[in-house]
Amino acid sequence: MRQIENVVHKRYICQRKYRRRKKRLHRLARHLFPVSAFLFATIVCMVAFMPSGDKTVDPPAADVPASNESIQNSPPQSASDPSVASEPIAAGTWKLVLVNPWNPLPENYTVQTVTLQNGLQVDERCYPDLQAMMDACRADGLTPVICSAYRTQEVQESLYQQEVGRYLDKGYDQDAAEAEAGKSVAVPGTSEHQLGLAVDIVDIDHQLLDESQENTEVQKWLMAHSWEYGFILRYPTGKSEITGIIYEPWHYRYVGRDDAKQIHALGVCLEEYLAD
Numbered sequence: 001m002r003q004i005e006n007v008v009h010k011r012y013i014c015q016r017k018y019r020r021r022k023k024r025l026h027r028l029a030r031h032l033f034p035v036s037a038f039l040f041a042t043i044v045c046m047v048a049f050m051p052s053g054d055k056t057v058d059p060p061a062a063d064v065p066a067s068n069e070s071i072q073n074s075p076p077q078s079a080s081d082p083s084v085a086s087e088p089i090a091a092g093t094w095k096l097v098l099v100n101p102w103n104p105l106p107e108n109y110t111v112q113t114v115t116l117q118n119g120l121q122v123d124e125r126c127y128p129d130l131q132a133m134m135d136a137c138r139a140d141g142l143t144p145v146i147c148s149a150y151r152t153q154e155v156q157e158s159l160y161q162q163e164v165g166r167y168l169d170k171g172y173d174q175d176a177a178e179a180e181a182g183k184s185v186a187v188p189g190t191s192e193h194q195l196g197l198a199v200d201i202v203d204i205d206h207q208l209l210d211e212s213q214e215n216t217e218v219q220k221w222l223m224a225h226s227w228e229y230g231f232i233l234r235y236p237t238g239k240s241e242i243t244g245i246i247y248e249p250w251h252y253r254y255v256g257r258d259d260a261k262q263i264h265a266l267g268v269c270l271e272e273y274l275a276d
């Protein structure tokens with residue numbers, strides 16, 4: 001009998017402990033709820049204000065630093081997996097690395113970037129020429145704005161999925177949505193922005209990434225002069241079948257001054273130039 005009483009007593013103690021623990025958990029959950037809500041809101045804001053894709057320019061971007069302003073050097077970044085040791089591309093060929101829907105980023109590609117004043121990054125090797133081009137454009141009374149530059153695999157993935165979602169919303173099935181999205185936002189792993197050698201530049205008074213961009217004074221200037229600074233209009237009109245990307249009168253790719261001069265003179269796109 002005594003044993004039974006002991007068992008009953010122990011069970012009673014356990015139930016009290018259980019109830020107390022439950023109450024404590026409820027209290028804790030009540031306290032943690034505002035913290036979780038705040039963290040969730042912060043993450044949503046961070047995602048909403050990530051660098052934009054090739055469709056809209058959001059948020060408005062600042063310029064590159066003035067020539068004599070300091071820039072921050074960033075450690076090499078791997079475009080695929082930062083933990084994997086890099087296989088550097090042979091010296092001299094980095095400027096002409098071909099990345100398109102049929103040629104993904106080289107495996108373990110790494111890039112040493114510099115951070116521009118607006119927080120965007122570019123391969124440090126193209127920075128001096130990019131700065132010279134921006135300075136020259138401004139000296140002619142114009143206001144170019146770099147709205148997109150180096151992108152990580154994660155950022156490209158996010159932009160691509162947004163674009164796929166846009167087509168799914170229009171009623172496309174998954175395969176068709178992915179195919180259409182890939183024409184304006186490169187499939188992750190096949191974007192030149194992941195090289196750190198591509199920049200999207202718009203006119204401060206017309207920050208739209210569509211064909212109307214070609215009519216801005218900034219684009220007219222860049223189309224006439226970018227080659228002098230080693231940049232080419234990478235996706236020209238009439239070359240979409242070869243590049244796999246729609247006409248983008250805002251996307252410039254660094255190839256170095258010598259090759260940019262020849263590409264401009266020949267009137268070819270990078271794929272045609274490299275095929276010769």
Ligand SMILES: [Zn+2]
Pocket residue numbers: 054148193198199200250251252
């Ligand atoms: Zn671009």
